[in-house]
Amino acid sequence: MKRREIxxxxxxxxxxxxxxxxxxxxxxxxxxxxxxxxxxxxxFSYDMSRGAFAQExxxxxxxxxxxxxxxxNVWQSLFAAKVRHELDGTARQPGLRxxxxxxxxVQPSGxxxxxxxxxxxxxxxxxxxxxxxVNCMEPEDNIRDACRKAVRAAAASPKQSWTLxxxxxxxxxxxxxxxxxxxFLLAKLVNSFFGIQxxxxxxxxxxxxxxxxxxxxxxxxxxxxxxxxxxxxxRCFYEASRTSGADLRAALKRxxxxxxxxLAPLSSQAQTAVPTQQLDSAIDQVIHRPAYSWRLxxxxxxSQVDVVDRFLRTLARWYRSIEEWIHGLFRNNxxxxxxxxxxxxxxxxRFAAIGICLLLAAVAGVMAARLWSQxxxxxxxxxxxxxxxxxxxxxxxxxxxxxxxxxxxxxxRVQSDYRKAVRAFYMAALANLGRRDLxxxxxxxxxxxxxxxxxxxxxxxxxxxPAFAESARIYERTWYGDHPADAATLEQxxxxxxxxxxxx
Numbered sequence: 001m002k003r004r005e006i007x008x009x010x011x012x013x014x015x016x017x018x019x020x021x022x023x024x025x026x027x028x029x030x031x032x033x034x035x036x037x038x039x040x041x042x043x044f045s046y047d048m049s050r051g052a053f054a055q056e057x058x059x060x061x062x063x064x065x066x067x068x069x070x071x072x073n074v075w076q077s078l079f080a081a082k083v084r085h086e087l088d089g090t091a092r093q094p095g096l097r098x099x100x101x102x103x104x105x106v107q108p109s110g111x112x113x114x115x116x117x118x119x120x121x122x123x124x125x126x127x128x129x130x131x132x133x134v135n136c137m138e139p140e141d142n143i144r145d146a147c148r149k150a151v152r153a154a155a156a157s158p159k160q161s162w163t164l165x166x167x168x169x170x171x172x173x174x175x176x177x178x179x180x181x182x183x184f185l186l187a188k189l190v191n192s193f194f195g196i197q198x199x200x201x202x203x204x205x206x207x208x209x210x211x212x213x214x215x216x217x218x219x220x221x222x223x224x225x226x227x228x229x230x231x232x233x234x235r236c237f238y239e240a241s242r243t244s245g246a247d248l249r250a251a252l253k254r255x256x257x258x259x260x261x262x263l264a265p266l267s268s269q270a271q272t273a274v275p276t277q278q279l280d281s282a283i284d285q286v287i288h289r290p291a292y293s294w295r296l297x298x299x300x301x302x303s304q305v306d307v308v309d310r311f312l313r314t315l316a317r318w319y320r321s322i323e324e325w326i327h328g329l330f331r332n333n334x335x336x337x338x339x340x341x342x343x344x345x346x347x348x349x350r351f352a353a354i355g356i357c358l359l360l361a362a363v364a365g366v367m368a369a370r371l372w373s374q375x376x377x378x379x380x381x382x383x384x385x386x387x388x389x390x391x392x393x394x395x396x397x398x399x400x401x402x403x404x405x406x407x408x409x410x411x412x413r414v415q416s417d418y419r420k421a422v423r424a425f426y427m428a429a430l431a432n433l434g435r436r437d438l439x440x441x442x443x444x445x446x447x448x449x450x451x452x453x454x455x456x457x458x459x460x461x462x463x464x465x466p467a468f469a470e471s472a473r474i475y476e477r478t479w480y481g482d483h484p485a486d487a488a489t490l491e492q493x494x495x496x497x498x499x500x501x502x503x504x
Contacts, residue, residue, distance in 0.1 A: 006238060008163035015231040018086060026082035030226045033075025037068040038218040046211065066108075073103040073135060076229055080136040083233045095139065102143055106134050125161040129154040129232065136233040138240075153239045164235070168228055176220045180207060183216070197481050393420035400430035401441045409497075418485035419478055425493040426475040429468060432500055438464065447472040461503035471496045 019027070044061050048054045077099055110131040117127035133150035140146040154161070184207055187200040199206040206212060392398075393411065400408075405428045412424030430450075434441040438461070439453045451469055458464045471493055477483040 005157055005160060008160045008167060011160065011164060011234060011238075012167055012227075012231055015227060015234050018083065018234065019226060019230045022082065022086060026079065026086075027226055029075050029079035029082060030229060031222065033072040033079070034222050034225050037065075037072040038222055040065055040068045042214055042218055045214065069108070070100065070104050073107045074099055076225070077103065077135045079226070080229050080233045083136075083230050084138065084237065087234070087237050098139060102134065102139075102146055105143055106147065107131060125158065125165045126154045128165060129161050129235075132228065132232040133236055136229060137236045153236050156239050157235075160235070164231060168224070168231070171227070172220055172224055175224055176216060179219055179223075180212075180216045195483075197477060202476070202480050393417075393423050397443075398423075398427070399441065399443055400427045401434060403427070403431065405431040405435065412490070418487070418489065421490055422475060422478045422485050422493060425490065425497065426471055426479075429471050429493075429497050429500055432497070433464070433468065447476065458503075463499050464503045467496045467499035471500075 044065050047061065048058065074096075110127075114124075114127055114131065117124045130150050133153045134146065137146070137150055137153065140149060184200050184204075187198045190196050191198065191201040199209075393415065403411075408424050408428035408431055412421040412428065415421040415424060430439070430441060433439045433450075433454070438458050439450050451465070451472070454465050454468060474489060474493055474496075478485045478489065
């Protein structure tokens, strides 16, 4: 009789439930290995593409990245061993030295073999499954036996292999899109609530930046890899069970099945009653485990209504208690002390409490009035007269080299529009630095490029770099952001410009 092959969708579903049943310490094995490699890969790629001294340390960086790659595969194999132990408690633990040698010899070839298989297309699923199986299968005594066993498991069930690879690809794309959109929306929310600017708030097109795409791709790989390793570990487990019967041994260890097998002979004896309470207790304990409780139906609406009703009754009881306490403050049921002719002590305490409450309410009202008056207060407007100028400060094509520093400052001081005045002050700072050959002015350069250029040329002027960085931040927030400009903003820019001049 031919054994029925489990579908890829069922395999992926069972993998997700198995992953949820694992302890957090087991899942941390995968993150400990994957996260350092992804961070190292992102840093290496950024440094090699934009670093000024990349050629000097390309060898050391490549060697470090290779070590992180082996580190990742070793920890992923240890995570797969935890998954196998959850499936079958008799699974062997891999030896660390043998595991390092196996991953160092086999896995690097996958960096070339998997892209080549993707170009050919036909062997892609089997090739990808082979390198996953090397991580996920039980350890062997030598590398040849491990590779032979991984090849047999990769070649088995090609339909399941292709379907599983397609489902994982779809899950990866969905996770990638969710992370990209989620990070973008989080930056927008932070800007809305706290006023913190970022690259996404200045230009929404930053989501198409290659660095951002690489970061989101690396984060997607880190989060999806535990599910991938669990799925291929489960696939190898079922494939090995065709000859070893490991799945049947694992099933016999389940408490529910074991209880049924132990209690079945008792039911065949007519003179002995079946211990139904013990059987019900064993079944109830099993079905309430996290691995099986997700299959149980949701609680009916009546129980939920009871919970809501009890909650509302509790709120009503608290409200009545507070109401009775407030009424008790104004109720006078005690008789005055005839011997002294005065009021009872409880009345004095009650009037004192009322007086304190009124005093606190008055203080709160005064504070609210002050805060409201400060909010309504307007910033004093500096009177200035606009003069005709051949330069339009709102024109994006203006360049700092078109006017000397003093003329930019004069244009800024006579402007009635603070936003344009901020731009004039910033142009004056650029003109000053360009005149001193600390930077080379160009329309295509960004503020970040100017800061890097200052870091190389202005080492003898320590106050220039932070002063220009402050001016650039103020200019970006005002000209490209939503921050309003006022007289205080101009004073801050003027102070930064004075610090730049001081190091001349």
